[in-house]
Amino acid sequence: MTHLxxxxxxxxxxxxxxxxxxxxxxxxxxxxxxxxxxxxxxxxSTMRMIGAVSPITSGSLTVLGLDPMKxxxxxxxxxxxxxxxxxxxxxxxxxxxxxxYGRYFDLPRAVIRERIDELLDFVxxxxxxxxxxxxxxxxxxxxxxxxRGLINEPDLLILDEPTTGLDPQARHVLWDRLYRxxxxxxxLIITTHYMDEAEQLCDRLVVMDKAKIVAEGSPIALIEQHAxxxxxxxxxxxxxxxxIADRIESLAPRTEILADRALLYxxxxxxxxxxxSTAGLEPETVLARRSSLEDVFLRLTxxxxxx
Amino acid sequence: xxxxxxxxxxxxxxxxxxxxWRASVVSSFLNPILYLAAMGIGLGSLVDANLPGGLDGVSxxxxxxxxxxxxxxxxxxxxxxxxxVMAGIKWNKTYHAKLATPIGIPSLVIGHMLWSGARVxxxxxxxxxVMAAFRVAPVVESLLAVGPALLVGLAMAAATTAFTARxxxxxxxxxxxxxxxxxMFLFSGTFFPISQLPSWLQPVAxxxxxxHGVEMSRAIVVGTTPAVAWSISLLYLTIWIVGGTxxxxxxxxxxxxx
Numbered sequence: 001m002t003h004l005x006x007x008x009x010x011x012x013x014x015x016x017x018x019x020x021x022x023x024x025x026x027x028x029x030x031x032x033x034x035x036x037x038x039x040x041x042x043x044x045s046t047m048r049m050i051g052a053v054s055p056i057t058s059g060s061l062t063v064l065g066l067d068p069m070k071x072x073x074x075x076x077x078x079x080x081x082x083x084x085x086x087x088x089x090x091x092x093x094x095x096x097x098x099x100x101y102g103r104y105f106d107l108p109r110a111v112i113r114e115r116i117d118e119l120l121d122f123v124x125x126x127x128x129x130x131x132x133x134x135x136x137x138x139x140x141x142x143x144x145x146x147x148r149g150l151i152n153e154p155d156l157l158i159l160d161e162p163t164t165g166l167d168p169q170a171r172h173v174l175w176d177r178l179y180r181x182x183x184x185x186x187x188l189i190i191t192t193h194y195m196d197e198a199e200q201l202c203d204r205l206v207v208m209d210k211a212k213i214v215a216e217g218s219p220i221a222l223i224e225q226h227a228x229x230x231x232x233x234x235x236x237x238x239x240x241x242x243x244i245a246d247r248i249e250s251l252a253p254r255t256e257i258l259a260d261r262a263l264l265y266x267x268x269x270x271x272x273x274x275x276x277s278t279a280g281l282e283p284e285t286v287l288a289r290r291s292s293l294e295d296v297f298l299r300l301t302x303x304x305x306x307x
Numbered sequence: 308x309x310x311x312x313x314x315x316x317x318x319x320x321x322x323x324x325x326x327x328w329r330a331s332v333v334s335s336f337l338n339p340i341l342y343l344a345a346m347g348i349g350l351g352s353l354v355d356a357n358l359p360g361g362l363d364g365v366s367x368x369x370x371x372x373x374x375x376x377x378x379x380x381x382x383x384x385x386x387x388x389x390x391x392v393m394a395g396i397k398w399n400k401t402y403h404a405k406l407a408t409p410i411g412i413p414s415l416v417i418g419h420m421l422w423s424g425a426r427v428x429x430x431x432x433x434x435x436x437v438m439a440a441f442r443v444a445p446v447v448e449s450l451l452a453v454g455p456a457l458l459v460g461l462a463m464a465a466a467t468t469a470f471t472a473r474x475x476x477x478x479x480x481x482x483x484x485x486x487x488x489x490x491m492f493l494f495s496g497t498f499f500p501i502s503q504l505p506s507w508l509q510p511v512a513x514x515x516x517x518x519h520g521v522e523m524s525r526a527i528v529v530g531t532t533p534a535v536a537w538s539i540s541l542l543y544l545t546i547w548i549v550g551g552t553x554x555x556x557x558x559x560x561x562x563x564x565x
Contacts, residue, residue, distance in 0.1 A: 014565065053406050053564050073312070073409040081407040087400035092326055100319045104408035106310050152408075 004029045004156060004187055005050060009059035012045045019045040021211035022059060027189065032182045034205030035191040036198045036293060038305050041208040043191035044084060047160050050189065052076050064155055077105055080149030080157040084164065086141045088133045088148070094120070095129045098148055105152040112151065119147040123177055139170025146177065157181065158189045163197060175200050193305050195293035207293075209301045219293055226299050227291035228254065230269040234276065234283035235261045244281060251275050256298055263295070312410055316418020319405070320391075321425070335430045339379065339437040346498070347371050347441070362500070365529050372443040373524035374497030376434045377456045380427045381517045384460035385488045387423035388467025389480050395419075396472065396562055403563060412559050420464060420552055427460030428453070444528045452524040458544040459520030463488075465551025466516075472558035496521045516547045 005027040012020040020042040027033045035043040048054035049061060052068035052075045061068055066075040088097050095116060102112035120126045123143035125136075133141065142162065149157055162178065163171040178201055182188055192198055198205050199219045207215040207222070215222055232252075236244070241262060249255045252264035252272055266272040269288035276283065297305050310318075351367035362370040395402035405415060434456075435449040443449065470483065494504060495517040501509055512518050519540035522533035533540065 051407060053403075055564070073411055076407060077409045079407070083403065083407070085400060085403075087404040089323065089401055089404075090399060092323065096322060096326060100322050101404070101408070103318055103322075104315050104405060104410055106315060106409075 002029070003027065003062070004031070004064060005033075005189075006062045007046075007059065008061075010046070010049065010056060010061050011058045012042070012049060012054065013057045018211050020049070023206075023208075023211075023213045025206055025213065025216070027187065030185050030187055032188040032190065032201055032203045034198045034202030035189070035208055036193070036195065036202075036205050036297070036305075037191075037208035038193055038303070042211040043208055044160055046208075047158055047189070047191055051079060051081050051158055077152065078155045080152065080154035082142075082145050082149045082157070082159045082162055084160040086145055088141060088144060090134045091132065093130050093132055094125060094136070094144055097133060097144065098151055101148045102151045107152065115151055115153075116147075119150055122150075122180075123147045124173070137170070139166050139173060142166060142170070142174060143177065146174075150181075154186075156187045156189065160191050161193070162190065163192070163194065171197075195297070195305060198293055207297060207300060209297075209303075214300045215296065222293060222296050223291050225296075227295040228265040229267050229291060230265075230272075231289055231291050231295055232264040232266060232269050232272045232276070233261055233285075233287040233289065234264070234281075235285045236283050247279060247281065251279060254299075258304070263298070265291070265295070312414035313418040313421060316405065316410060316415055317421045317425070320418070320422035324426075335433045336437065339375065339434045342375050343368065343372060343437065343441050343443075346375070347443075363525070363529055363531050368441065369443050369529060370525070371498065372438045372441065373452050373528040374521045376431060376438060376452055377459050377517060377520040377524050378492050378495075378497045379434050380431045380453075380456035380460035380520070381463050382488060382492065383427045383430045384423060384463035385467045385484070387419075387426055388464040388469075389471050389483065391419070391423075392468050392471040393474070393477050393480065396559075397477065402559075406563055412556060412564060416468070416552060416555050416559055419468065420461065420548075423464035423468075424457065424461050427457055427464070431456040431460065438528075448528055452527045455520040455523035455527070455540075455544075458541070458548070459516050462516040462544050462547035462551065465548050465555065467551075469551045469554035469558070472555050472562060491515050491517050516544055519543055 003026040008024050009022045010020060011018070011022050023046070035046060037043055045054065049056050049068065050063055052063070052072040055069055063075055064078055068075055089100065092100070098116045098119065099109070099112055102115065120129055123146055125140060125143055125147065128136065128140065133144065136144065159178070163174055166174065175197070178188065182201070188201070190201055202219060204218050206213045215226065217225065241257060245257050248257065248262050248264065252266045254265040256263040264272050273286060273288060276286070294305055347368035351371065354367040355361065402415060431453040432450065435453050438444060439446040439449040471480065474480065494508070495501070495512050495515045501512040501518065504512055519535060522535060523537065523540055525531060526533045
């Protein structure tokens with residue numbers, strides 16, 4: 001057994017509500033492992049059980065060879081956690097936040113000071129060392145939270161929705177940093193409801209929906225397995241789509257008719273676009289693209305990831 | 308050698324205080340001076356004029372000062388148990404951040420209590436020094452009177468922490484201060500002996516942790532004998548401290564590590 005994390009029949013219930021329903025997965029050392037799914041799919045509950053801050057209801061879970069229920073403090077001393085909601089000390093400086101956090105792990109102050117220099121350099125916040133957290137932008141706060149999660153040189157870094165709420169530029173800076181960590185061999189666990197994030201960062205991922213795992217594999221394998229190579233996305237004027245749904249469905253082996261647009265899954269996008277005009281259909285916009293994890297999710301659950 | 312985990316929590320609160328103490332330090336000094344000047348000397352001269360024998364045989368200022376010392380400790384303890392806990396659980400979620408480290412719920416609560424004790428000790432010592440400066444009592448007696456004040460502060464911190472941790476919304480806190488803390492401040496024997504209260508209210512005053520602290524601190528400063536035996540008052544305050552701390556564990560677990 002060399003899995004870094006191993007879960008079998010992992011279940012979490014809150015009263016009558018089942019947040020995580022008997023999921024199985026294993027994460028290997030050095031891997032970047034993702035949990036993709038919409039809000040409420042059970043991703044955060046799973047993260048909290050792995051992070052030993054939420055007791056499991058049933059099933060089994062081992063993290064770094066430890067039992068989170070019995071060896072919580074020991075396990076948490078080897079984890080780094082970047083929560084969904086920033087919980088930095090707003091009134092303190094960047095430096096104090098990191099120093100304080102390092103002390104929770106009982107690291108000597110001199111060691112923490114050294115690591116603060118390295119980590120702030122890594123997350124590109126060196127010049128903000130003396131600034132109050134209050135004054136930082138959302139992207140900077142998230143980067144600081146990542147630095148904080150690395151202060152104890154964890155064996156496993158857990159990131160819950162790391163880029164939710166950030167602007168595109170801040171997201172790309174963050175992805176770049178996380179990619180570097182991955183290259184340094186840090187094992188990452190990432191939850192996200194952004195398919196592009198999962199595609200960028202995850203070696204392997206599970207797709208979660210309604211407390212269950214509905215698919216597992218590398219992003220490419222999932223796409224190959226569950227969606228044809230290409231997609232033609234067409235938009236029509238409001239109301240038109242319902243009337244021509246049958247005609248669209250006849251143009252490709254698989255189609256999805258959504259509220260505002262239709263997706264035609266095909267192996268040859270150009271041919272499908274040509275078929276559209278031959279059939280006399282004139283969409284407002286036509287977009288031919290490669291299949292994505294979003295399409296996989298749609299296929300598996302019949303719903304889009306971000307509603 | 309590893310640092311006990313609750314001391315790591317204490318250290319972080321101290322570090323936080325080091326950066327934010329300026330807001331509270333002026334009031335720690337100014338409040339006792341203002342209260343002792345206005346109530347003790349101003350109001351006191353009227354009281355003394357009407358009570359030739361004095362209250363408990365001493366001037367109103369001397370009667371009042373140890374009571375105000377305990378009242379200050381009581382309010383400080385309540386404040387630590389209210390705002391700090393609400394911020395940690397809800398506003399800034401700093402408790403969530405702490406719990407992602409080796410810190411667990413019991414050490415978090417104990418560390419919080421240790422820090423609350425330190426805060427109470429700090430304002431009480433400042434108060435005692437001001438008291439000595441007002442020549443209410445010699446420095447040694449004034450500082451000894453801090454002991455009961457510290458216990459009352461801890462008792463209120465513990466009880467308030469247990470209460471705050473159960474609040475979903477912070478709107479309960481202003482009500483708590485208005486209907487629990489302020490009445491306790493006014494009617495637990497600080498400003499007048501509780502024998503002046505209507506007889507049905509006297510048991511209520513007797514049940515407050517603050518009353519026991521006031522009696523003990525006053526006994527140290529004035530040299531009177533407290534109405535309740537020392538051992539009973541000390542045991543009673545200990546029960547509040549331990550009981551409140553234990554009662555905080557459940558809601559902390561439920562709220563922070565569901």
